[in-house]
Amino acid sequence: MARASHAILVASLAALLAGCIGSPEQPTRKPSRSSTGSSLSQSPQTRACLASLGTTRASFTPLADQYYGAGCATLGTVKLGWLQGDDGRLDISNLGPVSCPAATALQGWARFGVDRAARQILGSPLARIETMGSYSCRNVAGTSRLSAHATANAIDIAGFRLADGRRIIVANDWNSSSPQTRAFLRTIRDSACKRFGTVLTPDYNAAHRDHLHLEPGGLKSFCR
Ligand SMILES: [Zn+2]
Numbered sequence: 001m002a003r004a005s006h007a008i009l010v011a012s013l014a015a016l017l018a019g020c021i022g023s024p025e026q027p028t029r030k031p032s033r034s035s036t037g038s039s040l041s042q043s044p045q046t047r048a049c050l051a052s053l054g055t056t057r058a059s060f061t062p063l064a065d066q067y068y069g070a071g072c073a074t075l076g077t078v079k080l081g082w083l084q085g086d087d088g089r090l091d092i093s094n095l096g097p098v099s100c101p102a103a104t105a106l107q108g109w110a111r112f113g114v115d116r117a118a119r120q121i122l123g124s125p126l127a128r129i130e131t132m133g134s135y136s137c138r139n140v141a142g143t144s145r146l147s148a149h150a151t152a153n154a155i156d157i158a159g160f161r162l163a164d165g166r167r168i169i170v171a172n173d174w175n176s177s178s179p180q181t182r183a184f185l186r187t188i189r190d191s192a193c194k195r196f197g198t199v200l201t202p203d204y205n206a207a208h209r210d211h212l213h214l215e216p217g218g219l220k221s222f223c224r
Helices: 002-017 044-055 100-122 179-195
Strands: 059-062 066-069 072-074 077-085 088-093 126-131 155-162 167-169 198-200 212-215
Touching (some): 077 100, 088 100, 100 126, 100 155, 100 179, 100 212, 179 198
Parallel strands (some): 088 126
Antiparallel strands (some): 066 072, 077 088, 126 155, 155 167, 155 212, 198 212
16 A cells, blocks of 8 residues: 555656646556667557658657656657658657657658648648647646647647748638638648548637647547
């Protein structure tokens, strides 16, 4: 009993140190391996995902697994250097560790959804996707359910920089007076819905007024 209390205290402290908001929702898993980064022991699913991501020619580095307590962990994640577009690299800003499935879906969306929509609708290739990050040990806003961000399995998109220097910012431009800008954002929303299981936009609720939440997986897609 004393040991259990101690374990909970340690988990709570770890959660606080990791910037966790809210109370622990799941039993803490013990680290199963060290995270020196020198040797990566990957699951078969992660190895298959990394191989698939490698074929896209995105630049990425596999990261060692990390457990933060309170159900929060980064397992099978990568650090993306850049994404591959039709005509070269697409930069990505402010994105830390991200799950391999999320990185793979992001790569496909960036190239075949965003870059091509930017060319066709706005007349300029995409240069950079600006994010608000992925991993964050927290619950879904207003609930006691752990967010997909707590396992780095979601990405928040703040906006885009085009090769001609224009910036399209979700917070400012979702309801832009420019029909082209609005059409671009609706088009890339629709393409995200084909590649991610959950897509939340400013149309969903106030918590998403300034970004698109992209989360892979799920049996049925949830697109709002
Ligand atoms: Zn999010």
